[in-house]
Amino acid sequence: MLTLTGPTSTALPLPALPAAVLPWAMTHDQAAWDLRTEFDSFEGGRFVAGLARVRELATLLEALGSSLEPSLARAAALEPEADAAALDACFRSLGFGLEASTLLSDLSVYTNCVSSIDGTDAEARQFRGILASLSARLEKSRAALDLLLALASEAFTAAVLEGPEGRPHAFLVGQGRKYRDRLLPLAVENTVTTLSTDGFQAWGTLYDSITGTATCLLRPPPLAGTEGSLPAGERRIGLAEAASLWRDPDPALRQAGYEAQAQTFSLHRESLAAILNSLAGWRLAEYELRSATAPLHFLDPALAQNRMARRTFDAMMAVVDESRELGREALRLQARLMGVPRLACWDILAPCPVAGGKAGAEARNAEYSFAEGLELVRGAYAAIDPAMGDFVLEMRDTRRIEARVLSTKRPGAYCTRFAGSRRAYVFQTYRGSLADVSTLAHELGHAYHGTLLAGLPLPETHYPMTLAETASTFAETALGDYLENQAADPATRLSLAWSDAQDAATFLVNIPARLAFEQRLYGLRAEKPLGAEALGELMRSTWEEYYGDSLRNYDEHFWMSKLHFYKTGVSFYNFPYTFGYLFSLGVYARRQALGAGFHAAYAALLRDTGRMEVEDLAQRHLGVDLSRPDFWRGSVEILRAKVGRFAHLVATAGLTS
Numbered sequence: 010m011l012t013l014t015g016p017t018s019t020a021l022p023l024p025a026l027p028a029a030v031l032p033w034a035m036t037h038d039q040a041a042w043d044l045r046t047e048f049d050s051f052e053g054g055r056f057v058a059g060l061a062r063v064r065e066l067a068t069l070l071e072a073l074g075s076s077l078e079p080s081l082a083r084a085a086a087l088e089p090e091a092d093a094a095a096l097d098a099c100f101r102s103l104g105f106g107l108e109a110s111t112l113l114s115d116l117s118v119y120t121n122c123v124s125s126i127d128g129t130d131a132e133a134r135q136f137r138g139i140l141a142s143l144s145a146r147l148e149k150s151r152a153a154l155d156l157l158l159a160l161a162s163e164a165f166t167a168a169v170l171e172g173p174e175g176r177p178h179a180f181l182v183g184q185g186r187k188y189r190d191r192l193l194p195l196a197v198e199n200t201v202t203t204l205s206t207d208g209f210q211a212w213g214t215l216y217d218s219i220t221g222t223a224t225c226l227l228r229p230p231p232l233a234g235t236e237g238s239l240p241a242g243e244r245r246i247g248l249a250e251a252a253s254l255w256r257d258p259d260p261a262l263r264q265a266g267y268e269a270q271a272q273t274f275s276l277h278r279e280s281l282a283a284i285l286n287s288l289a290g291w292r293l294a295e296y297e298l299r300s301a302t303a304p305l306h307f308l309d310p311a312l313a314q315n316r317m318a319r320r321t322f323d324a325m326m327a328v329v330d331e332s333r334e335l336g337r338e339a340l341r342l343q344a345r346l347m348g349v350p351r352l353a354c355w356d357i358l359a360p361c362p363v364a365g366g367k368a369g370a371e372a373r374n375a376e377y378s379f380a381e382g383l384e385l386v387r388g389a390y391a392a393i394d395p396a397m398g399d400f401v402l403e404m405r406d407t408r409r410i411e412a413r414v415l416s417t418k419r420p421g422a423y424c425t426r427f428a429g430s431r432r433a434y435v436f437q438t439y440r441g442s443l444a445d446v447s448t449l450a451h452e453l454g455h456a457y458h459g460t461l462l463a464g465l466p467l468p469e470t471h472y473p474m475t476l477a478e479t480a481s482t483f484a485e486t487a488l489g490d491y492l493e494n495q496a497a498d499p500a501t502r503l504s505l506a507w508s509d510a511q512d513a514a515t516f517l518v519n520i521p522a523r524l525a526f527e528q529r530l531y532g533l534r535a536e537k538p539l540g541a542e543a544l545g546e547l548m549r550s551t552w553e554e555y556y557g558d559s560l561r562n563y564d565e566h567f568w569m570s571k572l573h574f575y576k577t578g579v580s581f582y583n584f585p586y587t588f589g590y591l592f593s594l595g596v597y598a599r600r601q602a603l604g605a606g607f608h609a610a611y612a613a614l615l616r617d618t619g620r621m622e623v624e625d626l627a628q629r630h631l632g633v634d635l636s637r638p639d640f641w642r643g644s645v646e647i648l649r650a651k652v653g654r655f656a657h658l659v660a661t662a663g664l665t666s
């Protein structure tokens with residue numbers, strides 16, 4: 010039973026609690042999610058029956074897929090009346106396919122939720138494997154149907170999409186048809202998929218395995234102010250832990266984290282260079298196969314995945330490039346507040362140095378109890394619309410937020426949705442810092458987005474990466490403004506402005522540098538493989554071009570440490586972040602213009618994120634043309650105002666401290 014009615018505070022500033030009274034005794038049980046609404050356990054009837062049904066459906070779908078194969082050869086000539094059997098097979102495949110993917114998604118989400126709470130849960134690990142191979146089976150069984158729907162005659166496709174089973178798939182089928190020239194014959198598609206398991210995918214697995222198991226030697230420097238932050242002497246830590254030190258308030262520890270990482274990466278540089286070359290090489294070879302009608306550019310698949318036109322990409326990146334100096338200015342201001350001439354590369358993720366040092370960080374960590382944090386988020390949401398505020402309470406009351414501090418919990422935060430019930434759940438480790446409150450607002454933003462999609466057919470709810478962060482970034486911005494309007498204390502203000510400055514540097518400098526590096530890598534790799542030396546030099550020169558003199562050194566290991574370059578599911582997983590951030594700022598800016606009508610327009614926009622291309626979505630709901638620079642310049646101006654506010658606070662902090 011949920012009794013999370015602890016102290017709710019509307020008057021800021023909130024008192025900073027001393028570290029000794031961390032509020033866990035009070036909220037530990039209350040901040041736990043309850044998944045029993047979805048599944049009792051792995052042994053429970055629902056899970057067991059669900060798994061059995063997916064297996065049954067997979068067999069059915071495999072048979073249906075085979076029955077469609079002969080029609081593929083004459084796809085363009087198919088007619089709804091003459092080919093009634095094929096039409097019926099399409100209906101049944103779509104119907105059973107949706108049932109299977111809904112069930113499988115529910116089983117996988119549940120399994121993932123359980124292992125997030127306890128990474129050592131053996132049952133969860135076992136089911137992960139079982140569900141992954143079922144997922145591969147389902148995907149394979151769909152190949153013939155997908156190809157047929159992309160290649161079939163207009164009349165046949167229209168007949169499929171007019172049926173009740175077909176209608177919800179109209180947008181996705183339309184997307185498939187748009188790129189039909191890129192498809193290969195079924196046998197070749199199947200060969201590519203089969204070979205990629207131990208080829209392309211295996212390179213990604215190898216990267217995970219090297220970076221997941223490699224350790225590095227941390228040599229904490231014996232500097233003043235670091236006492237107590239580490240056990241005395243050196244110790245071996247994982248690469249992930251070393252990377253997490255970049256967020257430590259202690260600058261010496263951040264540097265020690267960087268140096269520890271650097272040493273280990275230099276041991277593995279040749280293997281990692283081989284992986285990066287193979288991933289890019291595989292993709293380029295596959296794109297060449299798909300270039301029968303016109304050359305397929307290496308950016309095209311990423312743009313298609315993001316439902317975004319090249320002209321939108323060009324307009325956005327032109328504005329981002331012309332605004333680079335604003336990102337650098339943010340870094341210079343951060344250096345001033347930190348009291349150093351220039352930031353080092355390991356300082357770019359550092360927390361706001363207002364209180365400084367570990368003791369300060371601990372005091373800040375205890376700032377907001379879970380109930381207080383939740384109340385802040387509720388207030389910020391309600392300031393947009395009362396319904397949004399109520400949504401936060403509903404998430405709490407239906408126990409769909411997991412916020413406890415547990416040693417077995419997976420790091421990080423996420424929001425997940427059950428496809429069957431359409432309910433969203435939020436996962437995080439809430440320690441009470443302002444950053445944790447912001448993460449809570451962010452993840453609840455995803456959950457709110459999910460709730461708005463709940464009434465739509467499932468195939469219309471799969472939004473691209475470019476739009477995935479709209480609601481979450483929006484929620485973070487709303488929280489920042491709410492705290493600002495609540496006349497937060499100077500330290501909180503500075504902390505909020507610090508993270509705005511960090512955003513400016515991330516989205517205008519860091520992410521564009523990642524994109525430039527990856528574009529150059531693909532361009533060069535088309536000619537020949539690049540050795541570790543060349544990759545390091547390419548990264549260094551790219552950082553130099555983007556960061557210029559705003560940093561005192563560059564991260565030459567970035568090509569090895571940034572997981573995004575090694576993801577196999579997506580390529581160029583960088584510009585969608587910049588798109589998402591700037592798009593969300595642009596949406597937020599419509600608040601003033603639309604006044605009372607804003608929330609309805611915002612909700613309508615979110616509802617269409619899974620069934621429109623980004624340009625159409627922006628045109629319909631915001632009345633803007635994303636392929637023109639104006640929209641993007643508007644968002645950069647908002648960011649410029651934020652950096653200006655930070656500059657003002659930095660100047661004032663200098664006077665009063």
Ligand SMILES: [Zn+2]
Pocket residue numbers: 451455478481
């Ligand atoms: Zn997110």
